[in-house]
Amino acid sequence: MTIPNLVGAGLIVIGAGIGLGQIGGKAMEGIARNPEATSKIQTNMIIIAALLEGLAFAAIFLGK
Amino acid sequence: MKETTHMNLRKSGRNKLLGLISLFVFCSAFASGTAPKSDGDSEGHGAITSESEISEYILHHIKDAHDFHLFSYDDSEGHRRHVGFPLPVIVHTSKGIKTFMSSKFHHDDSGHHVVEKDGVALVKYHEKIYELDQGAHRVEFDEAHHPTNAHAVLDLSVTKSVFGMLLVFTLLIFWFRRHALQYRKNSIPKGFSRILEPLVIYVRDEIAKPNIGEKQYRKFIGFLMTVFFFIWTSNLLGLMPFGFNITGQIAVTFSLALFTYSITHFSAKKDYWKHIFWMPGVPIPMKIILAPIELLGTLTKPFALMVRLFANISAGHIVVMSIIAIGITLRNTMGVIGASALSFALSLFITTIELLVAFLQAYIFTMLSALFIGMAVEEHEHH
Numbered sequence: 001m002t003i004p005n006l007v008g009a010g011l012i013v014i015g016a017g018i019g020l021g022q023i024g025g026k027a028m029e030g031i032a033r034n035p036e037a038t039s040k041i042q043t044n045m046i047i048i049a050a051l052l053e054g055l056a057f058a059a060i061f062l063g064k
Numbered sequence: 065m066k067e068t069t070h071m072n073l074r075k076s077g078r079n080k081l082l083g084l085i086s087l088f089v090f091c092s093a094f095a096s097g098t099a100p101k102s103d104g105d106s107e108g109h110g111a112i113t114s115e116s117e118i119s120e121y122i123l124h125h126i127k128d129a130h131d132f133h134l135f136s137y138d139d140s141e142g143h144r145r146h147v148g149f150p151l152p153v154i155v156h157t158s159k160g161i162k163t164f165m166s167s168k169f170h171h172d173d174s175g176h177h178v179v180e181k182d183g184v185a186l187v188k189y190h191e192k193i194y195e196l197d198q199g200a201h202r203v204e205f206d207e208a209h210h211p212t213n214a215h216a217v218l219d220l221s222v223t224k225s226v227f228g229m230l231l232v233f234t235l236l237i238f239w240f241r242r243h244a245l246q247y248r249k250n251s252i253p254k255g256f257s258r259i260l261e262p263l264v265i266y267v268r269d270e271i272a273k274p275n276i277g278e279k280q281y282r283k284f285i286g287f288l289m290t291v292f293f294f295i296w297t298s299n300l301l302g303l304m305p306f307g308f309n310i311t312g313q314i315a316v317t318f319s320l321a322l323f324t325y326s327i328t329h330f331s332a333k334k335d336y337w338k339h340i341f342w343m344p345g346v347p348i349p350m351k352i353i354l355a356p357i358e359l360l361g362t363l364t365k366p367f368a369l370m371v372r373l374f375a376n377i378s379a380g381h382i383v384v385m386s387i388i389a390i391g392i393t394l395r396n397t398m399g400v401i402g403a404s405a406l407s408f409a410l411s412l413f414i415t416t417i418e419l420l421v422a423f424l425q426a427y428i429f430t431m432l433s434a435l436f437i438g439m440a441v442e443e444h445e446h447h
Contacts, residue, residue, distance in 0.1 A: 043270075047435065050428040054368030057375040 016056035122385045129224045130166040146171040156218035157184045175203040228308040232297045275434035292430040299422030312377040321370035324433040332440035387411045
């Protein structure tokens with residue numbers, strides 16, 4: 001891996017980290033406000049987290 | 065009554081013992097082979113002391129292999145001995161299909177040891193098998209890493225991953241056949257099936273039904289169940305000894321994603337194609353711009369499925385092995401006991417997380433497959 005690739009991978013991870021934090025935080029807020037909807041919120045949270053993670057992995061994989 | 069249960073218990077205990085002994089005999093019957101210690105034989109088989117050798121060893125583990133390599137040691141005469149058991153090699157060469165056991169390579173992975181088989185000379189270099197041209201003794205590479213005096217053959221071998229997949233298939237058929245047969249006698253399953261039943265119901269009620277829809281989910285439940293249990297069992301097998309890395313092979317995840325892609329697109333309804341090529345409800349210039357984007361989107365979805373599973377499992381294996389290697393790398397700074405204790409504590413922690421990841425990845429793959437299929441077969445209400 002060359003240095004631009006490594007910097008790019010770092011940026012991807014920062015972006016994915018911010019995104020995952022947002023998803024997790026908002027889901028927690030939602031669950032705190034409406035605990036009955038926990039399972040629905042969790043499922044959607046996992047789906048979106050997985051999509052984001054897939055994007056991040058794809059970017060790292062293509063950049064390698 | 066009590067006596068009979070006791071008898072049964074003792075009997076099953078004896079059967080398990082017999083099974084263990086036969087497994088041990090099976091393993092040791094195939095075990096052991098020697099290779100002379102030479103300059104070229106530093107490819108991941110040497111004694112693991114330095115950091116570079118550890119990373120080489122880890123990368124070697126991540127890749128697929130033609131044999132099971134358990135451990136290596138130096139015997140009293142200074143020969144490096146490798147213990148493991150071989151797997152069958154099936155290659156399509158210029159002179160037809162050749163089969164032999166991988167023990168003929170004598171654990172050589174550097175292209176030194178030539179296997180002569182009916183006039184075809186074969187060498188193994190970095191787990192790839194090459195057919196040597198006439199008169200060549202070892203494979204040589206140019207700068208672009210293309211072999212100059214040999215060519216790659218079509219490799220249909222039963223490699224470590226193929227062996228692992230066959231093992232998973234056998235296990236799944238055995239478990240689910242026994243599970244299904246139990247319903248003939250009574251409605252409550254016994255033994256291991258008590259773990260399987262809630263998982264089957266979970267996949268049906270939490271993954272298939274909400275994503276595909278009450279009306280059509282039955283058609284796809286077979287695929288979703290198979291994918292879920294295949295990925296889960298393979299992931300768990302990867303956490304056990306013998307070093308399987310089935311779902312960490314990009315070829316395996318590619319095939320799984322290809323199944324999802326084909327099933328999605330072959331069962332897609334008219335509305336799905338309409339939303340790709342001629343998105344309703346937007347102006348015509350927008351429709352023209354959206355069509356290629358949507359078309360690309362159909363490819364990126366299975367691509368992400370493929371890469372997600374591959375990267376997660378590979379990364380997990382690398383992390384587990386790196387943490388185990390702490391016991392060696394920090395030996396000089398922390399002392400043997402300190403380094404071992406740290407490596408033990410961390411690997412216990414990370415292996416527990418990997419157990420969770422094994423399930424989570426199977427769940428996510430199945431869930432997203434169901435989601436994509438659901439999007440394709442959905443009937444839109446016409447406005």
